[in-house]
C-alpha cells in the first residue's frame with residue numbers, strides 16, 4: 001500500500017539574490033512498512049524535501065508546486081487543525097543534528113512527554129508510562145527518564161530523538177542524517193535499532209543521508225538527488241548492481257571498499273551548480289564525463305529504464 | 320621506505336579529573352582520565368600511519384601530545400626528521416652552558432648499549448609462579464605501600480574506613496603549585512605562602528604547616544600525601560595498621576614490576592631471578608666519549624618531550640596539525656589570508672608583508688586552492704566545505720613542516736570530495752616528502768589511504784601492522800568488530816556484523832586486565848585479570864590479545 005506519494009514537488013526559497021529552487025520537480029513514493037533512502041551531496045535539497053512533507057519550511061521557503069499525497073490528503077494544501085492532526089501524529093521527523101539541540105536544562109523524559117501531552121488527550125501518568133515504554137523500545141534504561149541531556153552520550157541522545165519521533169505512534173518517520181555525527185560502532189547500533197523498529201511497528205521511513213552505503217544497508221528503495229532533482233530511483237540492490245546515471249556511478253565509485261582492493265576511490269570533480277540560476281540542460285553536465293552537446297541544451301527526463309528503475313540521462317535507454 | 324621520522328614510546332596522557340571542593344574533602348585520591356595510556360609506535364619518513372578507533376579512545380590526544388599541544392604524562396616522543404641536527408646541536412650547546420647533560424634518543428639500543436640508561440623490571444608472572452602468590456603479594460605490598468621509608472602513600476589506601484582511621488596521621492601534603500597558580504591565581508598563592516612563611520620546592524609545596532582557610536584553598540591541588548606510619552602505629556596499634564596495609568595493596572602496571580619501587584633488600588634479593596635489565600632509548604650526552612659525540616648527534620633523535628619553550632618553537636614548525644573540524648577551527652571573522660598568515664606572524668617568519676604574502680600564496684597553491692588570488696581575501700563561510708578543509712591544510716603547510724598530524728580531515732566532507740583531499744595529501748608526500756599521522760574512525764578511508772594502521776582502544780594500541788594485513792587478516796576481536804560494521808554498499812559483499820554492546824567506554828574507569836573484556840565476545844577468565852602483551856603475528860603485525868598469546872589455553876584449543 002502506498003502511504004506517501006510525492007509528485008512534481010517544487011520548493012523554493014526567496015533570497016536576496018533571487019529565487020533559489022532547492023527542490024525542483026521531485027517524484028517518489030513510500031510504501032507502508034518500507035524504508036526509502038534519499039541520497040545526495042550536501043545542498044542538493046534533501047532536508048528541504050523532508051521539511052516540505054512536514055510543512056515545516058522556514059519563513060522564506062514555500063511550496064511552489066506539486067502534490068504530496070499522504071493517505072488521501074494533499075499535504076501541500078492542508079492547513080490549520082487538519083495539518084496539526086497529521087503532523088507528529090501520522091508523520092514525524094528526526095531533525096538533522098537534533099541530538100545536539102535537546103533543551104539542556106530540561107529532563108529528557110519531559111521533553112518526550114511534551115508532544116504526547118500536546119497531541120493526545122492523556123494525563124501525566126499515562127504520558128510517563130508511554131515515555132518509559134519508548135525508552136525501552138529504543139534501548140535506553142527507563143530509569144534514566146529523569147536525566148538531563150548532558151548525562152547522555154551522542155548515541156544515547158540520538159536514541160532519545162528517535163523515541164521522541166515515535167512518541168505519537170506515527171506511520172511514517174523521516175530521519176534526516178540520523179548517524180552522520182556518530183562513529184561507526186554507534187552508527188551500526190542506531191541503524192540496527194531503526195531496522196528493528198521498522199519491522200516491529202510496521203513503520204514507513206524516509207532516511208536521508210549523504211552516505212550511500214548507509215542507505216544501501218537499511219532501505220528497500222533509493223532515490224539519488226542532484227541539484228534539486230531526482231536523477232535515479234530504484235530498489236537498493238538494483239541501484240548498486242545496475243546503476244544507470246553517471247552521477248550515481250560516480251557516487252558508488254567514491255566509496256572506499258574495505259572488502260575490495262586497496263585502491264583510492266575516484267572523486268567527482270567540481271561543485272554542484274548554483275540553484276538560483278540553474279543550468280538550462282542537464283544539471284550534472286558540468287561535472288559529467290559523458291556529457292555531449294545535447295546535455296547543455298535539453299534537460300533529460302526521468303525515464304523508466306527497467307520496471308521500477310528510473311534514471312534521468314539522455315544516454316540511458318528505456319527498456 | 321626509509322628511517323623513522325617520529326618515534327613514540329610508552330606515551331601517556333592523563334588528565335586529572337577536576338573535583339568540587341566537597342568531593343575533594345571526601346576523597347583524597349586524585350583520579351584520572353587516562354586518555355592515552357602507554358602506546359608505542361613509530362612513523363617512517365614519507366609514511367602515512369593511521370590511528371583508528373571509536374570516539375574518545377584517545378586519537379586526537381595522541382596527535383596533540385606528539386606536538387605537545389597537550390603535555391604528555393609519561394613516555395617519550397623522539398624526532399629524527401629534517402632540521403634535527405641543527406636543533407640537537409642547539410640543545411646540547413645550551414645544556415653545556417648550563418653544565419647539565421642533554422639526553423639524546425637513540426633508536427638502535429644495541430649500538431649504543433654501553434651508554435644507554437637502564438632500569439630493572441621483574442617479570443611478575445614468572446615470579447608468581449616460582450615463589451607463590453602469597454610471597455609475591457607480600458613483596459608488592461611492601462613495595463607499593465612503603466615507597467618512602469616510614470611514610471605510607473595515601474593514594475594506595477582505597478578503603479574508606481581505613482582512610483578515615485589514618486587521617487589524623489597524615490603529615491606531608493604536597494600541592495602542585497603550578498596547578499594551584501593556574502586556578503586561584505599567582506597573587507592569591509603568594510599571599511598564602513607569605514602568611515605561612517614557606518617556600519615551595521620546585522613546583523611542589525608541602526602544606527602541612529599551613530593553617531585552616533588557606534589549607535582549604537589549596538586542598539584541591541594536593542597530589543600526594545603521606546602518612547607517618549610510626550605515629551599511626553603508636554596511636555592505633557600494630558594490628559589495625561597491618562590490616563590497612565594489607566587492603567591497600569595496589570596493582571602493578573601490566574606484567575612488569577619496576578624494581579625502582581622495591582626498596583626492601585630481602586625482597587630485592589627474592590625477586591632477583593626474575594629481573595631483567597631493560598634498556599631505555601636515552602643516552603646522556605655527558606657519558607659519551609668525545610670521539611663519538613659527532614656520531615651520536617647524527618644518529619640520535621630529539622627528545623620532543625623535554626625541549627625548552629624556545630626550542631619547542633622551532634620544533635613546532637616541523638610538526639603541524641590539521642584540526643578535526645573545518646567548521647569550528649577556522650575563525651569566521653578572519654579572511655583566509657589572515658588565517659594562513661597567522662602562524663607566520665606568531666613565529667616571526669618573513670621579513671615583511673610581501674614575503675609573507677608569497678608564502679601564503681604558495682601554501683594555497685599547494686593545498687589546491689588555485690588561483691590563490693581568488694581565495695585569499697574571502698572569508699571561511701564564502702567557500703565550500705571541501706575548500707574550507709583545504710584552507711585548513713594550507714594553514715598547516717605555510718610553515719613548511721615535515722610531519723603532519725591530520726585529525727579526521729575528511730570526516731565532515733561529502734563522500735564525493737573526500738578522495739580529492741586524500742589525494743592532495745598523497746601529492747604532498749610525493750612532492751614535499753611529508754610524513755603523516757592520520758587519524759580517523761572510518762576504517763574504509765584508513766584502508767585505502769594509509770601504509771600502516773594502529774587500532775586504538777581506550778588509550779592503548781591493540782593491533783598494529785601494515786594496512787593490508789590488519790584489514791584482510793585482523794587478529795584482535797575489536798578490529799574484527801570494527802571491520803564488520805563498516806557499511807558495505809554491495810549486498811553481495813555483506814557479512815555478518817559484530818555489533819558491540821554498550822556505549823563507548825569511559826577512559827576514567829578503565830576495566831582491569833584486558834580493557835576490552837566487558838565488550839569482548841571471546842572473553843576468557845584470564846582476560847579479567849591479566850593485561851595481554853603484544854604478540855607477534857607476522858612481519859610488522861602485532862596484536863595484544865590472550866587468544867593469541869603463545870601457549871594460552873585458547874591457542875591450544877586451536878583458535
Ligand SMILES: Nc1ncnc2c1ncn2[C@@H]1O[C@H](COP(=O)(O)OP(=O)(O)OP(=O)(O)O)[C@@H](O)[C@H]1O
Nearest residue numbers: 334352354373374375376377378379380381760826
Ligand atoms: N583537556 C582534557 N581534559 C580532560 N579530559 C580530556 C581532555 N581532552 C580529552 N579528554 C578525554 O580524553 C579521552 C580521549 O579524547 P580524544 O579527544 O583523544 O578522543 P578521540 O579518539 O580523538 O575521539 P573522537 O573520535 O571523538 O575525536 C576522552 O575520554 C576525552 O573526554
Ligand SMILES: Nc1ncnc2c1ncn2[C@@H]1O[C@H](COP(=O)(O)OP(=O)(O)O)[C@@H](O)[C@H]1O
Nearest residue numbers: 013020022041042043044045046047048049058
Ligand atoms: N532557509 C533557507 N533560505 C535560503 N536557502 C536555503 C534555505 N535552506 C536551504 N537553502 C538552500 O537550499 C538548498 C538545499 O538545501 P538542503 O535541503 O538543506 O540540502 P541537503 O539537506 O540536501 O543538504 C541549498 O542550496 C541551501 O543552501
Ligand code: SF4
Nearest residue numbers: 282285288295313314
Ligand atoms: S544527460 Fe548528459 S550530462 Fe546529464 S548525466 Fe546524462 S550524459 Fe551526463
Ligand code: SF4
Nearest residue numbers: 833836839846864865
Ligand atoms: S584478551 Fe580476552 S577480552 Fe581481550 S580481546 Fe582478547 S579475548 Fe577479548
Ligand SMILES: [Mg+2]
Nearest residue numbers: 046047096176
Ligand atoms: Mg540536510
Ligand SMILES: [Mg+2]
Nearest residue numbers: 378379380643
Ligand atoms: Mg578526536
